[in-house]
Amino acid sequence: MNLTIREALLAFRRAPLLSALSVTTIAFSLFVVGLFGLVAVNLQDALRGVAERVEIVAYLLPGTPIEPITLATKDIEAFPEVQSATYVSEDSALARARAELVEFRDVLQELERNPLPASIEVKLRPRFRDADHVNDVAERLRGFGFVDDVRFGRDWVEKLDRLRQVAAAVGLVVGAAFAVVAIIIIGTTIRMAVLQRSREIAIMRLVGATNGFIRRPFLLQGAIKGMLGGLVAIGLSYGAYTLINRWLIQASFFSNEQAVAIVGFGTLIGLFGSAASVGRHLRRV
Amino acid sequence: MIKFTNVFKAFPKGGLALKDVSFHIAKGEFVFLTGHSGAGKSTVLKLVYADEPVTSGEVRVSGFNAADLRPRDVPMLRRRLGIVFQDFRLLEDRTAEENVAFALEVTGARRSSIAARVMRVLTQVGLAAKAQAYPRELSGGEQQRVAIARALVNEPSVLLADEPTGNLDERATRGVFQLLRDINASGTAVVMATHDLDLVRQAPYRVIELQEGALVYDSAVDESRDQAATP
Known part of the structure; x- marks a missing residue:
């Protein structure tokens, strides 16, 4: 296990530029998702405020x-x-x-x-x-x-209903689209990291490394990249939120649970993206 | 040790890479595998280390039957073999020592034992002094010695060498060949694919020659027949 950790960390040291690039790509993909999330959170807040007057x-x-x-x-x-x-x-x-x-x-x-x-x-x-x-x-x-x-304000309550439905539908569709784009971009980034090391993977197989042994450092590395990307994305979102709050409108930020969910989402994409990429690579060669 | 019985291997795009090849290599033997480029030398080695599946016939390698090999048996088979290539295949971003240690780490060897075993094989190939050097800091001959050390560190019963001197000058070639002979003298079987006939003539080892995928000469078989024919 500590060999896995060592190999995963070594990969960061050996390819610092590519690693930084992956983390940045993941961070910005998640940042876009996060910004949309912020809009959704604030829209929901606003609707809840209005609904309180029902x-x-x-x-x-x-x-x-x-x-x-x-x-x-x-x-x-x-x-x-x-x-x-x-x-x-x-x-x-x-x-x-x-x-x-x-x-x-x-x-x-x-x-x-x-x-x-x-x-x-x-x-x-x-x-x-x-x-x-x-x-x-x-x-x-x-x-x-x-x-x-x-x-009771019948028209008003009905309009509120409609607004809520539209907000939910738009949120779901646009949110899903952003999430899919993020997954594709992150998946491609991770695939690059795997391809960059395909020679190394081939040599590992020649000296008798099992697929699990080859896979583990990649999975750990993917998860770490995803987590770092998620953290950076939260940082960027917070920066954006601060600017919006100061110059545009009074807005609210993610709850701790939502922030943890974004970082967790990044970690999972990193993990499963790596698993898919390495798995495909190992089956191919 | 290595036994081929009526082995055929088809190219993916049609045609045969190997046609009805049969031979048996015993424990501790030194065998040259010769023939022109494309004669099937590398294919024979690839079938031995299970890099490609057999089309028909039987391949047995130190207790494994290629036909029954499950994907997870392949790493176990390769740990019993040492493999050396013309292009060395070292990891560029690791030192000589790390390259050799790597082959032990993947087998899950105890960490405390790794350093000593690595130094022992590096000494054996004459590179103990350059353990900390990266591949780019070594000559071709030295890189091939690192590759041989890596192949030896798991104490294989067979060393497969695919044109190990193909990229080396004459001096380095002699050195590497002598090293392979020494390794064989200590009991490890060596199968060396080469088209360097000077090298083949230098030593009294068994020669298996391939031509367009067919085995056309095996000194072990042909010579014993010649001897039997002479009264």
Whole structure:
């Protein structure tokens, strides 16, 4: 095993230029994937922010006593889709209106009777914030006898749904395309490294090296190159993120898990790319 | 040790590289394999070290039958053979010592034993003083000695040499040939393919001659027949 490590490290020392070239190629391929990932992450963040405002409001008939409302609020909170259900009394609705609608403060001050109805404001759990579930919950709220009307931005929720679908489809297709391109470029780079050493491989076979013995240092080397490339790609992405954040828009960076996933992706491409290249080479000669 | 029985070998693009070749090389023998370029000398050696499959007939090499050889047996077979080529085939970015050690490392030899074994064979081929030199710093004859040391380090029972003096001047040729004779004298069989007839005449060894893929002369067979024919 330590012979494998020694041979793998020696290869870096013997061909520093080609090794650096491979790592750079892998790094930039993964950087492109990473940049796209950053866009996807930020788009998702933005959509999540918008979706948080999805809310269903059930307006209650005037004069409904508080007890059935409290019970109903508890029931609604027990719906699997529901994150929270908050009762807003007529008085607090007015107080909120006074605080929020500054322009109408005078009008609202002079009211003799509170025109605002009491309501139950329902927020859904994140994964239920789409048109179907919103409609479904709204329908159930209408079933309560003291509910006068149920409001939610139907058009708006539907548009949000559509946007999410487009974002997911584009993300999947473009992301897959970038990943495939990265795999092809990295595979070619690794193949070059194998071909550069084909004479050495032929000599190893002549002196009785097993295929496993020949393969192992290449696999380790491929994995190390992939990992280094992944780390450099994360560094480059972070640089790009810093620039975007300073000059363009407030953006967010990868979570630690996502960063580890990119480095892991690089390591795996390096490993499997080497395995495929060496395997093909060993079968051919 | 090495036994060919009615061996045929077809070229991939048609035609025969070897036609019905049969011979037996015993332990400790020195055999010249002669013939013009393209007569099939290298093909015979390639069949011995399992670089190419046999088309028909039987090839047996130190206990292995080429027909039953699985891919993973090939390295095991080659570890019992030493192979030397006209173009040396050394790793350019390793010293003489590292080139020889490499052949031991691939067999999984104990690391503690490697340095001593390498020095022993380098001494045997007369290159102990140049152990740290890279191939480009050595003359052709010296490079071939490194290649021979590498072939010997696994203590093979047979040394195969494909035109080992083909790239060498006369002086180096004599030196390398003498080295091969010494190696043979210590018990290792040597099969040397060459078209250098001067070399062949210098020594009283068995000669197998090939012509267009056919075995046309084997001194071991023909001479014993000649002797039997003479009263």
